[in-house]
Amino acid sequence: MSKNTRRHVHGVFLLNKPLGISSNAALQKVRWLYRAHKAGHTGALDPLATGLLPICLGEATKFSHYLLDASKRYQTTITLGHSTTTGDIEGEVFEQADIPTLNEDMIQQVLSQFTGDILQIPPMYSALKKDGRPLYELARQGIEIDRPARPITIYKIELLGFNENSLTLDVTCSKGTYIRVLGEDIAKALGTYGHLTYLHRVQTGHFELNPQMTIEYLESLQESERDALLLPAFAPVQDLPRLELAEERVKYFRNGQESNVDFPETEAVLVFFSGLCLGLAKVNQYGRLIPQRVLNLA
Incomplete structure (x- = not known):
């Protein structure tokens, strides 16, 4: 896969890993099929093991450690x-x-x-x-x-x-x-x-295996159909509380800067604006929103 064919694609694909290949080999195959700039898996399976291997593409890799730590x-x-x-x-x-x-x-x-x-x-x-x-x-x-x-x-x-x-x-x-x-x-x-x-x-974690989601199935699809299978980039942490950010605060968050919000103190909250996930943050005891993971989904 030459670099000029790669694209910025973001999301999570719930792969049903086949028998006999390493998790890294499966990851690279999915990455190639999506032509993704960046990809990572979320907990290796041995070659003899099969089943659910969530593949994080693009900005979703910023949340992959949550799945590494999951049950x-x-x-x-x-x-x-x-x-x-x-x-x-x-x-x-x-x-x-x-x-x-x-x-x-x-x-x-x-x-x-x-x-x-x-x-x-x-x-x-x-x-x-x-x-x-x-x-x-x-x-x-x-x-x-x-x-x-x-x-x-x-x-x-x-x-x-x-x-x-x-x-x-x-x-x-x-x-x-x-x-x-x-x-x-x-x-x-x-x-x-x-x-x-x-x-x-x-x-x-909260992801369950769909046996249909194999490498062979991905290969049979057009690129737009593959993209439609992707879960949002924030899917690994989708159960966290959500904060809808005021428009005038968006630029601060995207620049990694703190700002004031009317939200209870919390160690982790998903930040949204107009339906778009901007990233992950925490809110301190003084009502300051502190960016932790800023998403660039452009």
């Missing part, structure tokens, strides 16, 4: 009997153990141990860094280092089904949760080993 919901299958070096089907068999006879009461009792605020040790095969190097680089060299446990929250685990050697779960969790590690830990609590064989994200 996520996944459907996943844990195959029991052995673990792998990566915690999923991409790794080599690492440890093996017999599988106990499973029943629903036993499984539900174990799942209840992982609901709520828990500590989780991040995997070696992750993008977390040690002295500037991603842990997965060390892992590929056979190097393992101590990783401190981190607090996460599992809001809900629903058992969707099971057989003699696998469980399928629906998991809603906080940011920073590694479903691969959760799967391994659940398997160990059942008295065996396990690894993920399926991982599908169905929700990020």
